[in-house]
Amino acid sequence: EAGVTQSPTHLIKTRGQQATLRCSPISGHTSVYWYQQALGLGLQFLLWYDEGEERNRGNFPPRFSGRQFPNYSSELNVNALELEDSALYLCASYRDDVYNEQFFGPGTRLTVL
Amino acid sequence: RKEVEQDPGPFNVPEGATVAFNCTYSNSASQSFFWYRQDCRKEPKLLMSVYSSGNEDGRFTAQLNRASQYISLLIRDSKLSDSATYLCVVNEKSGGYQKVTFGTGTKLQVIP
Numbered sequence: 001e002a003g004v005t006q007s008p009t010h011l012i013k014t015r016g017q018q019a020t021l022r023c024s025p026i027s028g029h030t031s032v033y034w035y036q037q038a039l040g041l042g043l044q045f046l047l048w049y050d051e052g053e054e055r056n057r058g059n060f061p062p063r064f065s066g067r068q069f070p071n072y073s074s075e076l077n078v079n080a081l082e083l084e085d086s087a088l089y090l091c092a093s094y095r096d097d098v099y100n101e102q103f104f105g106p107g108t109r110l111t112v113l
Numbered sequence: 114r115k116e117v118e119q120d121p122g123p124f125n126v127p128e129g130a131t132v133a134f135n136c137t138y139s140n141s142a143s144q145s146f147f148w149y150r151q152d153c154r155k156e157p158k159l160l161m162s163v164y165s166s167g168n169e170d171g172r173f174t175a176q177l178n179r180a181s182q183y184i185s186l187l188i189r190d191s192k193l194s195d196s197a198t199y200l201c202v203v204n205e206k207s208g209g210y211q212k213v214t215f216g217t218g219t220k221l222q223v224i225p
Contacts, residue, residue: 033213042217043157043200056212090156100145100204102213104156 002027004093004105012111013081021076021108023091031055031094032074033102034066038087046089049074050096081112114139117203119216127224130191134219136201137183145204146177146184150197151218157200160186191223 005024013019025032034046045058049068057064063079078085088109092102119136126132138146146163161168163175163184174187188195201216 035215043215045213045215048211048213055209088154099162100206101147101159101162102202103159107156 004091004103006089006091006105006108008108009106010109010111012113014113015081015083017081017112019078019081019085019110021078021089021091021110022073023076023093023105024073025091025093026095026103029093029095029103030072031096032068032072033092033094034074034076035090035092036060036087037090037107038084043090047076078110083112086110086112116140117201117214117216119199119201119219121217121219123220123222125222125224126191128191128193130223131187131189132191132221133185133187134199134201134221135183135185136203136216136219137181138201138203138214139182140203140205141179141182142207143182143203143205145206146175147202147204148173148175148184148186149200149202149215151200152197157215160199188221191221193223193225196221196223 007022031050035043048056066076068074088107090107091105094102148160149157150160151157163177167176172189176185198218198220200218205212
């Protein structure tokens with residue numbers, strides 16, 4: 001079974017630009033979570049998508065947005081990039097079952113210059 | 114009070130030692146609990162789920178205490194390869210609502 005995939009692995013942008021990050025969940029999983037992990041800090045919940053809809057979002061400004069496609073893959077968009085957006089962005093695939101476990105992709109490391 | 118709290122460490126222990134981490138959570142409605150392991154600059158990987166009855170996987174034992182609202186992870190016979198950050202995760206789920214909260218992690222360094 002293929003794991004969660006994310007692209008690109010690394011992304012370098014400048015302030016004010018927009019970044020698009022992509023995630024493909026494990027086959028059969030309908031939920032995708034996005035997290036931000038700044039260097040040396042814990043995971044901060046960004047967004048949760050399930051069955052194509054945004055179900056919940058964390059305490060992030062509206063310039064962080066995303067969507068989930070019919071095949072359950074997902075995009076995270078960050079507009080008007082700021083230096084402090086530099087972080088590892090992790091996507092987790094989740095299947096709503098008795099186990100409720102999340103499985104993470106390798107992440108996209110975003111650097112804003 | 115933070116929703117999920119962990120001692121950040123670092124815990125520096127010699128090879129072969131037994132080490133235990135605790136994690137407290139604030140919401141008594143929380144239903145699912147997990148321990149993840151995260152190596153430096155890598156994604157978190159599921160180590161084990163935590164069940165009410167406690168569960169063991171090799172050298173690792175996880176316990177849940179709902180009355181005191183904490184979970185624990187015990188690592189016996191520590192190996193150098195156990196060096197990592199251990200994340201506690203708490204899941205609240207009710208109907209269509211779900212909230213997953215990660216602790217900030219406890220860093221373990223196993224020393225030769």
